[in-house]
Amino acid sequence: MSHLRLIPQPPSRSSSDVECLDAFQKELNYIHRTFLRLGTAPSEVEDLVQELFLVLRRLWHDYDAERPLRPYLFGIAFRIASSHQRKYAREVKFGVVKVADPRPGPDDVLESNRARALVLEALEQVPLPRRAVLVLHELDQVSVAGVASMLSIPLFTVYSRLRKGRRELDRAIRRILRRGDAG
Amino acid sequence: MIRRREGSSLDLTSLLEQERQIAAVPQSVRGRMLSRAEAALRARECEVAPPPATSSPARIPWAFAAGLVCLAGAAGGAAAYEIVARAHQTATTAVPPAPIASLGDEASPVIDRTVLDRTLGQPEIASPGRSAQPRADLRREELRVLEPARVAVARGEFAKAMRPIAEHARRFKEGRLAEEREALRVKALAGLGRSEEARRAAAAFASRFPRSPLLPVVGQISSARQ
Numbered sequence: 001m002s003h004l005r006l007i008p009q010p011p012s013r014s015s016s017d018v019e020c021l022d023a024f025q026k027e028l029n030y031i032h033r034t035f036l037r038l039g040t041a042p043s044e045v046e047d048l049v050q051e052l053f054l055v056l057r058r059l060w061h062d063y064d065a066e067r068p069l070r071p072y073l074f075g076i077a078f079r080i081a082s083s084h085q086r087k088y089a090r091e092v093k094f095g096v097v098k099v100a101d102p103r104p105g106p107d108d109v110l111e112s113n114r115a116r117a118l119v120l121e122a123l124e125q126v127p128l129p130r131r132a133v134l135v136l137h138e139l140d141q142v143s144v145a146g147v148a149s150m151l152s153i154p155l156f157t158v159y160s161r162l163r164k165g166r167r168e169l170d171r172a173i174r175r176i177l178r179r180g181d182a183g
Numbered sequence: 184m185i186r187r188r189e190g191s192s193l194d195l196t197s198l199l200e201q202e203r204q205i206a207a208v209p210q211s212v213r214g215r216m217l218s219r220a221e222a223a224l225r226a227r228e229c230e231v232a233p234p235p236a237t238s239s240p241a242r243i244p245w246a247f248a249a250g251l252v253c254l255a256g257a258a259g260g261a262a263a264y265e266i267v268a269r270a271h272q273t274a275t276t277a278v279p280p281a282p283i284a285s286l287g288d289e290a291s292p293v294i295d296r297t298v299l300d301r302t303l304g305q306p307e308i309a310s311p312g313r314s315a316q317p318r319a320d321l322r323r324e325e326l327r328v329l330e331p332a333r334v335a336v337a338r339g340e341f342a343k344a345m346r347p348i349a350e351h352a353r354r355f356k357e358g359r360l361a362e363e364r365e366a367l368r369v370k371a372l373a374g375l376g377r378s379e380e381a382r383r384a385a386a387a388f389a390s391r392f393p394r395s396p397l398l399p400v401v402g403q404i405s406s407a408r409q
Contacts, residue, residue, distance in 0.1 A: 050220065087339040169195065
């Protein structure tokens, strides 16, 4: 059987890669939703999720397992989404038509889906720096101090962005609702 | 669109409360994203795979035998090449060259390399040495060639994506990642503002891969960028 040794054995996957893939798989729903919350077009989300995975794999050996994973993933997602948005800032966005979820279901489920769609649409109208603070604090429920440390901004800036962001989000929701009522 | 129910206030807090629940990604999308992550890991494994050690005593006789075979093959190949080259030189001076189309003719003893490669499902420019390469290696090679295009498209660097796409098309025209490559081509062309070419590429994609899961995205991109 020694001749078989001439054929190179497939390399075994390192434990670090396995851990990284497990973590990615576990938090895939969160990562996907975070990109949508940060205003990434649905047609682009899959590409950015892949980009996040590549970054995560590269940084995995630096990740401290004692720290919560989601804020860490958010930090990577935020940087990727910001960079992506800068590149696309001068381009006309894809004409993706957002359709309501057509699946039949109880009223409360439908209402909940619409509420989520409404929040996403309204979040898109909040500038990214304030949107990131809103998503982290209001949706991911990270403390103000945690947001400040993650985004590397002063505590005072977090408070002011939060205050202004809430106001903008509230206005955006009302605007969308008015448009719906008028339509 | 959300409408306020009678007696209920649709305030910001309750809306945010609902959005806090993370919606599950559809299974098909989830599967696609995980496959891509797995593929990236496999590609990396391929890159970091250590070269096989040759100093092991048990392998020395085999390495020696393989070396002898290689030497004999090279010598034979050189001799054959010399003979063929001389014969060709004589033939070209006496007979006008045959039209290229006749290379694929069944009656002709010369086998069209392209047709042969397609039949075998091997890359078109695979050299005789590489034709024996395991398919797994070819797949890894395909992935290695195309991965820069995918990364470039994801980063919005569409011009940078065109070279690996062209290289993949040249080397693996009918490869396993041909579908992904053509989808990337549409995306890159659309991103570069070459709408007409993007539209043509999307039409070719639709006719070549009518059941592709990427078809809606490809159609959407090409129509949105026109």
